[in-house]
Amino acid sequence: MKALLLKGQGGWDRLAFGEVGEPWPEDDECLVNVHAVGLDAIDLKDIAGASDALREPSFPAVPGFAFAGVVVRTGARVTRFRAGDAVVGCLGGERRGALAERCLALECELAHKPRGLSFEEAAGVPLAALGAWQGVHEVLSLTSEDTLLVATGAQGGLSTWVVQIAKEAGANVVVAGPASRRELTESLGAKAFLQEGEAWPSSVPAPTAAFLAASGDVLAALVKGLPAGARVVNCDGPVPPHARLPGSGSKAEPVGMGQRGSAFRRLRLWSAGLGIRKLVRTRGVAYEFLSPRADGGQLEAITRGLDASRYVAKTERVYEFHDAIAALRAFSESPPEGAAVVRMPIAWRSPRESSMKRMFK
DSSP states (O other): OEEEEEOSSSSGGGEEEEEOOOOOOOTTEEEEEEEEEEOOHHHHHHHHTOOOSSOOOOSSBOOOOEEEEEEEEEOTTOOSOOTTOEEEEEOOTTOOOOSBSEEEEEGGGEEEOOTTSOHHHHHTSHHHHHHHHIIIIIISOOOTTOEEEEEOTTSSSHHHHHHHHHHHTTOEEEEESOGGGHHHHHHTTOSEEEOTTOOOOTTSOOOSEEEEOOOHHHHHHHHHTSOTTOEEEESSSOOOTTOEEEOBTTOEEEOOTTSTTHHHHHHHHHHHTHHHHHHHHHHTOEEEEOOOOBOHHHHHHHHHHHHTTSSOOOEEEEEEGGGHHHHHHHHHHSOOSSEEEEEOOGGGSSOOHHHHHHHHO
């Protein structure tokens, strides 16, 4: 079947369109005809060779984590889905492969597609929404007593979900970013918007928490601006040595000695995070790294919120599959305010059943 292939890390010349073998579901998997794929900063790290050390691909790899499509076959133990169901999903752990005609997903990585969204709109939801949900509810545990600073930079669409989910939790939300994002974030319920150089608004209490996607000097400057006792979740930057491989559902595997390249990975994680660990200790700030995991239960709650109009999905850019490489480059050069999505060709959406049976007999 046709797919976008990443043949190694180190640059755009490592991407090419090609053919890969037809997938076939295991007992706990669903085979999905992919209609659309959401792009994410994780894809860019794979291409550049700057993976977050928790997700390191083996090559050749088919990029893509978040997708929307239609189930065409289910494994023997799958009970929540059947052929013909429209779904959204996010692949967990080190697995990827959405930028292809079809992909395999565990049952626990899928949710029913929101009825009011197109496949293109739905494909931009999973990664950003799950990251926001887990950061707000699991790491920061925000309440009406909190004021949240959101500075997610080049994550494309993440801030829109953080604002909505944090506001629903009752928190005051202040977003920092370029002026182009002011109107959108304020329309979603942000209490205030800060451009570079602007002072914290006097009408809003000091931040008690921060949701960041930053590294290096930017991360250091943001942490230095927080009061002692603030809680921080960061989706970028150095990964702490105790971090766990983001799995699926409630599962998360430690980056331990039993995994590929683990000794080198642990050393790299330890040395890269020395600076931020020292800074947060000095500032008295609680700091957690977040690499979103796939969770169909949480995704189902998010899709129900979309159907009930409690949330709004913002899709800014839609590309055709033959422009997928250009789409990834555009994402890296100018991250969108909302989601960026690749639409898959309609002609691909009927599986070649006979050829699949021959291959997997």
